[in-house]
């Protein structure tokens with residue numbers, strides 16, 4: 364699984380993006396009710412989660428037997444902080460699904476983050492679907508630039524831009540310095556990978572990730588090693604793909 368493949372590109376009108384991805388996700392989980400998937404947090408998936416919650420309010424139950432595995436988490440934000448990935452995922456999606464799926468967050472509230480990361484590495488094996496956002500610096504999860512494709516789930520130091528996003532964009536009470544992320548090795552082992560990318564501000568990094576040669580400066584570029592990668596981009600994000 365090392366030669367880059369061409370990802371399946373789904374380029375969508377901005378107004379149709381969330382509804383299309385939501386329909387596809389519901390279709391997946393209905394076809395395979397016991398789906399094990401990881402889900403990202405951030406601004407990109409928020410409209411998708413709003414749409415999923417709306418769809419499920421109407422028809423319900425699709426995620427009852429699914430398992431959602433935490434993708435990443437700030438290591439040093441207190442429980443309940445609004446920027447925490449577990450808090451945000453519960454608030455935006457999981458608490459709005461009836462019944463909610465099983466959720467296995469990353470345990471950052473104990474005394475040993477390294478041990479928690481090792482434990483979560485086992486949880487993150489055998490994912491059916493890894494759903495990811497794309498950072499402005501090319502990260503996926505908290506696999507920051509410099510990450511290798513064979514790395515497991517682990518405790519990482521965060522890039523400055525990620526630390527700043529916690530407070531400036533996501534409302535964290537303080538600036539976190541580290542995080543735990545499902546590693547690229549586990550992501551590349553997932554049966555299928557979806558990369559979600561919206562907005563003109565992501566156009567250059569999406570081009571870097573899927574067109575230019577792969578490299579450690581852009582961990583998302585390693586996703587092309589996966590034989591079943593689908594990129595769900597809106598037209599603005601896809602505008603430099605040529």
Ligand code: PGA
Pocket residue numbers: 404405406407408496497498499502503504
């Ligand atoms: P965003 O974050 O969806 O808030 O742009 C993506 C990421 O940094 O992974």
